Amino acid sequence: MGEHTVSSFDEELKNIDRLIRDMGSLAGSMVESAIRALLTSDTAMAQTVISEDLVMDARQRALDEQAITLIARRQPMAQDLRAVLGAIRMAGDLERIGDLAKNIAKRVGAVGPAAPKDLSHSIDAMSKLVLEQVYGVIELYVGRQAEGLKMLRMDDQKIDVKYTSVFRELLTYMMEDPRNITACTHLLFCAKNLERIGDHVTNIAENAYFVVTGTQLPANRPKVDETATSVSAA
Amino acid sequence: MGEHTVSSFDEELKNIDRLIRDMGSLAGSMVESAIRALLTSDTAMAQTVISEDLVMDARQRALDEQAITLIARRQPMAQDLRAVLGAIRMAGDLERIGDLAKNIAKRVGAVGPAAPKDLSHSIDAMSKLVLEQVYGVIELYVGRQAEGLKMLRMDDQKIDVKYTSVFRELLTYMMEDPRNITACTHLLFCAKNLERIGDHVTNIAENAYFVVTGTQLPANRPKVDETATSVSAA
Numbered sequence: 001m002g003e004h005t006v007s008s009f010d011e012e013l014k015n016i017d018r019l020i021r022d023m024g025s026l027a028g029s030m031v032e033s034a035i036r037a038l039l040t041s042d043t044a045m046a047q048t049v050i051s052e053d054l055v056m057d058a059r060q061r062a063l064d065e066q067a068i069t070l071i072a073r074r075q076p077m078a079q080d081l082r083a084v085l086g087a088i089r090m091a092g093d094l095e096r097i098g099d100l101a102k103n104i105a106k107r108v109g110a111v112g113p114a115a116p117k118d119l120s121h122s123i124d125a126m127s128k129l130v131l132e133q134v135y136g137v138i139e140l141y142v143g144r145q146a147e148g149l150k151m152l153r154m155d156d157q158k159i160d161v162k163y164t165s166v167f168r169e170l171l172t173y174m175m176e177d178p179r180n181i182t183a184c185t186h187l188l189f190c191a192k193n194l195e196r197i198g199d200h201v202t203n204i205a206e207n208a209y210f211v212v213t214g215t216q217l218p219a220n221r222p223k224v225d226e227t228a229t230s231v232s233a234a
Numbered sequence: 235m236g237e238h239t240v241s242s243f244d245e246e247l248k249n250i251d252r253l254i255r256d257m258g259s260l261a262g263s264m265v266e267s268a269i270r271a272l273l274t275s276d277t278a279m280a281q282t283v284i285s286e287d288l289v290m291d292a293r294q295r296a297l298d299e300q301a302i303t304l305i306a307r308r309q310p311m312a313q314d315l316r317a318v319l320g321a322i323r324m325a326g327d328l329e330r331i332g333d334l335a336k337n338i339a340k341r342v343g344a345v346g347p348a349a350p351k352d353l354s355h356s357i358d359a360m361s362k363l364v365l366e367q368v369y370g371v372i373e374l375y376v377g378r379q380a381e382g383l384k385m386l387r388m389d390d391q392k393i394d395v396k397y398t399s400v401f402r403e404l405l406t407y408m409m410e411d412p413r414n415i416t417a418c419t420h421l422l423f424c425a426k427n428l429e430r431i432g433d434h435v436t437n438i439a440e441n442a443y444f445v446v447t448g449t450q451l452p453a454n455r456p457k458v459d460e461t462a463t464s465v466s467a468a
Contacts, residue, residue, distance in 0.1 A: 068319065071305065072312040081302050088319070092326070110461075171419065175412040181405055185422065186461075192423070227344075227420075 009080055012070050016087050017142060019063040023094040024138030026056055028131060030101035031197060035127040037105055038190060039120050041113040049105035056098035063091045079214060086211040090141070093200040093207070097134065100193040100200075107186040115187060119169055123191060126162040130194050133159070133201040141208035149209040150217060152201070159198035166191045167227045243314055246304050250321050251376060253297040257328040258372030260290055262365060264335035265431060269361040271339055272424060273354050275347040283339035290332035297325045313448060320445040324375070327434040327441070331368065334427040334434075341420040349421065353403055357425060360396040364428050367393070367435040375442035383443040384451060386435070393432035400425045401461045 030049050037045035067084050070076075076084070115123070133155060140148040170188050173180045209217050264283050271279035301318050304310075310318070349357070367389060374382040404422050407414045443451050 064319070068312050068315050071315055072310075075309045076306075078302050078306040081305055085298070085302065085322070089326075092323075171415055174408060174415050174419075178409040178412070181408050181415075185405065185408075185419075188419065188422075189426070 009070075009074050009076055012074065013083065013087070016063060016066055016070070016084070019059060019066065020087060020090055020094070021138060021142055023056065023059050023063070023091060023098075024134065026052065026059070027094045027097040027101070028134045028138075030056070030098050031104075031127065031134060031194075032131055034101040034104040035124065035190075035194075037108050038111060038187075039115065039124060041108060041111075043108055046105040046108040050102050053098050053102040056095055060091050060095045064088060083211045083214070086207040089207045090204050090211075093203045097197050097200050100197050104190045104193050107190055110186045111183050111190075115183070116173065119166075119173065119187070122162070122166045122169055123187065123194075126159065126166055126191065126194050129155075129159050129162060130197050130201075133198060137201050137204045137208065141204070141212065144212050146209055146213045149205045149212065153205045153217065156198045156202045159195060163191055163195040163198075164227055243304075243308050243310055246308065247317065247321070250297060250300055250304070250318070253293060253300065254321060254324055254328070255372055255376055257290065257293050257297070257325055257332075258368065260286065260293065261328045261331040261335070262368045262372075264290070264332050265338075265361065265368060265428075266365055268335040268338040269358065269424075269428075271342050272345060272421075273349065273358060275342060275345075277342055280339040280342040284336050287332050287336040290329055294325050294329045298322060317445045317448070320441040323441045324438050324445075327437045331431050331434050334431050338424045338427050341424055344420045345417050345424075349417070350407065353400075353407065353421070356396070356400045356403055357421065357428075360393065360400055360425065360428050363389075363393050363396060364431050364435075367432060371435050371438045371442060375438075375446065378446050380443055380447045383439045383446065387439045387451065390432045390436045393429060397425055397429040397432075398461055 030052050033045055034049045036042065037049065067088050071081065071084055074080075133152065136152055137149070140152060167188065170184045170191070174184045206217050209215075264286050267279055268283045270276065271283065301322050305315065305318055308314075367386065370386055371383070374386060401422065404418045404425070408418045440451050443449075
């Protein structure tokens with residue numbers, strides 16, 4: 001998207017951007033509410049998050065339709081097609097973030113009011129990092145900040161480090177008292193969902209970078225789940 | 235895709251189908267090998283699965299490029315565009331299945347040779363259901379069997395039931411002996427990955443149905459993770 005010429009293709013792409021921004025706000029607020037519901041055992045709030053997933057799905061379908069219409073009407077060249085495909089992919093990752101928030105919300109009942117203070121603190125801290133990324137990536141995309149998008153991709157490692165420490169904490173609680181096992185297992189999946197949300201943000205940053213610059217970020221994307229290889233001795 | 239007229243658009247779509255078939259075979263064999271590596275503690279086989287993920291990524295990129303070229307050259311109407319978008323989505327889900335197989339393979343070292351016989355048996359049975367689905371959905375798509383695709387979507391529930399029972403078994407082992415907790419936690423994620431592969435097969439079936447028939451399957455897609463809501467009392 002050059003600064004000098006604004007084609008009407010770009011103008012139409014801006015409509016799609018608006019939908020991406022809406023989906024991004026909703027994704028962020030779903031994650032925020034899901035974690036708050038989890039840490040305060042608020043089943044009503046959890047229910048709200050679960051129902052918001054339908055709104056998210058509707059927005060994704062709207063975006064898909066607009067993208068299809070844009071392509072069919074404007075018949076863009078390959079490079080512009082890739083940009084539209086990038087936007088469709090971004091919407092796909094945002095929809096998945098909503099899904100993961102919903103899955104956290106669904107576990108609120110199973111976890112119950114059992115989470116110890118320290119653990120709540122760690123999960124809360126992890127969710128704050130994740131939320132910063134969810135809101136950040138959309139802001140950077142809407143502001144066409146290519147450099148920021150490149151940097152943000154690196155921040156996913158902070159989430160992975162946090163996840164590994166929450167994972168270890170949860171194992172410790174389970175080993176201390178078998179009565180913690182069921183609740184901690186559900187919390188483990190919640191933490192894993194947060195970590196996966198971080199991965200989706202990374203995908204979004206990569207697609208956003210492509211839409212903004214027309215070039216790919218190098219593929220040295222940082223690794224996903226540290227615990228899969230590093231906790232064998234824990 | 236009508237039976238009477240075969241446009242060259244359809245002919246070109248067949249090239250994309252070939253790539254989907256290749257990705258499907260690879261996805262299936264990655265899942266198969268990952269589970270075998272897990273149940274026999276075969277770290278060399280696990281390593282092979284991990285490296286195959288690069289092949290999968292390359293195939294997805296090839297498919298994307300072919301889809302973009304097809305759209306740019308043929309300038310299809312909205313309905314045909316949706317079919318191409320459906321094929322791109324199918325490839326995306328196949329790539330995610332490869333990713334999940336890789337994640338299982340990465341846990342082989344952390345699980346170690348600890349899995350008790352009964353548990354191995356349950357995970358093996360679950361993986362067989364999943365594999366049937368992975369290979370099945372591609373076969374049905376390539377054979378343009380719309381009815382079969384509709385039916386297959388229902389089978390995901392069998393996997394969910396199996397997952398719930400593996401989940402309970404794993405909790406039991408953890409409660410019996412805290413020394414099982416680390417290994418069982420990794421096995422829990424492996425089982426969860428199998429369940430998620432089932433979800434991706436459901437997505438593939440829905441997109442395949444759309445590509446084959448031009449109409450959407452009704453959205454009453456069966457539920458994802460039973461354990462999130464039903465195991466609170468386990």
